[in-house]
Amino acid sequence: MAGRGFIDFVRPYFLVIPSCVIYTAFFTWGLIEIFSLDGAHYRVIYGVIFVVLMVIGVGYYVPMLRYTARGGKIDHKKRSNILAFYLGTIVSAAFFTAVVMVWLEDFVVLEGWGFRIVSGVVFMTFAVSHLVYFRRIRQGG
Structure with missing residues (x-):
């Protein structure tokens, strides 16, 4: 029984750490x-991004995984993490x-x-379209 508790404790970290590495x-x-x-x-930027993603993953995603693994249901209207949403928007738009x-x-x-201006326009296009799309979904449209 003690081994099962340890596995349940460690499993979310095995999901969060690799995803942070990939997103970074x-x-x-x-x-x-x-x-x-x-x-x-490059190393400093990589390290800072990884630490930020790990803090968000450990602070938000791990508790949610533990809660759902124990059979809990998440009410998305009550539990809306705006920081994770905006971070996801920035990461996906940058990618x-x-x-x-x-x-x-x-x-x-x-x-x-010219390269910087076009990059900025493309980034803003992706970020704004992502925000508009999820706003429509959230409003039920």
Whole structure:
């Protein structure tokens, strides 16, 4: 019985840690595509992003996984974590911006401020469309 309790305690961390590593890799890959990061700057940015995602994962996601593993039902109207929602929006918009910018480099040569402006427009397009889409879902439309 003690082994079962230990497994139930550790299982959420085996889900959160790899997902934080994957999200951190995607996010830093997107940042590298937009900005040139190398060496110490890359390691610092990677570490900060990983720590932020781990704090959010351990503080929000692990308790939710434990609660649902014990048979609890989550009322999404009462439990709405706005921080996790906005972080997800930023991470997904950054990832898709990097993908679009890599694809766009095959057709258009962008350098300097032109690259930054187009990246910003693409990022804002993805972020705003994500926010509008989930607002419509939440309103039932």
